[in-house]
Amino acid sequence: MKTQTTPLSLILFFCFLIFGTSRTHLAKAQQQEKRSSVPEATQAGQNEKALEATWKLAEMDGEAVDDLFPHNHPTIEFNVKENQVAGFAGCNQFHGQLTLDGAYMKIVGVVATKKACPALDEEEEFLAILQEIDQYDVTGNELSLWSGGQLLLTFRKAE
Structure with missing residues (x-):
């Protein structure tokens, strides 16, 4: 009986591992996107000041x-x-x-x-x-x- 629950446990473990890793990559991509938009916001602020x-x-x-x-x-x-x-x-x-x-x-x-x-x-x-x-x-x-x-x-x- 122990051998039957182990494959199910392994499958669940790998699903959580894959899902967790993809969420980490998504969070890192969102942080990178925010960093790349900062110069645009700064440029807009500079234009407003120049007005x-x-x-x-x-x-x-x-x-x-x-x-x-x-x-x-x-x-x-x-x-x-x-x-x-x-x-x-x-x-x-x-x-x-x-x-x-x-x-x-x-x-x-x-x-x-x-x-x-x-x-x-x-x-x-x-x-x-x-x-x-x-x-x-x-x-x-x-x-x-x-x-x-x-x-x-x-x-x-x-x-």
Whole structure:
């Protein structure tokens, strides 16, 4: 009778051994994955920190800002800690709420003062584009804002 229970015990022992080993490998793989994603999180944090500046519009939808706003170029400032954005739209001051998550950016609730000026149509287009943004990238002194994979706004860090 003892010989009949031994094979069953051995089978159960090997099953536990195999299952336990595979769980250990899975845990190690998950730890390795977490370690490899740290640089991405750090990069996103660095981009968020780099946003904390005054940015001057250089291009809007592929057009040079000098052609669209010959007198006063729009600017934008990000307050990442407070999740806010503010700036000058070419004629009027504006502000809104900011959401960041990695390279994802969303600007909502944009409101502006109502002063009249010659570039009012361009200003309204600029403010509308801001609310379409879904991705951003900071490279050196250049900020690129994208929507649906299309580059819409390019800013340069103001000096």
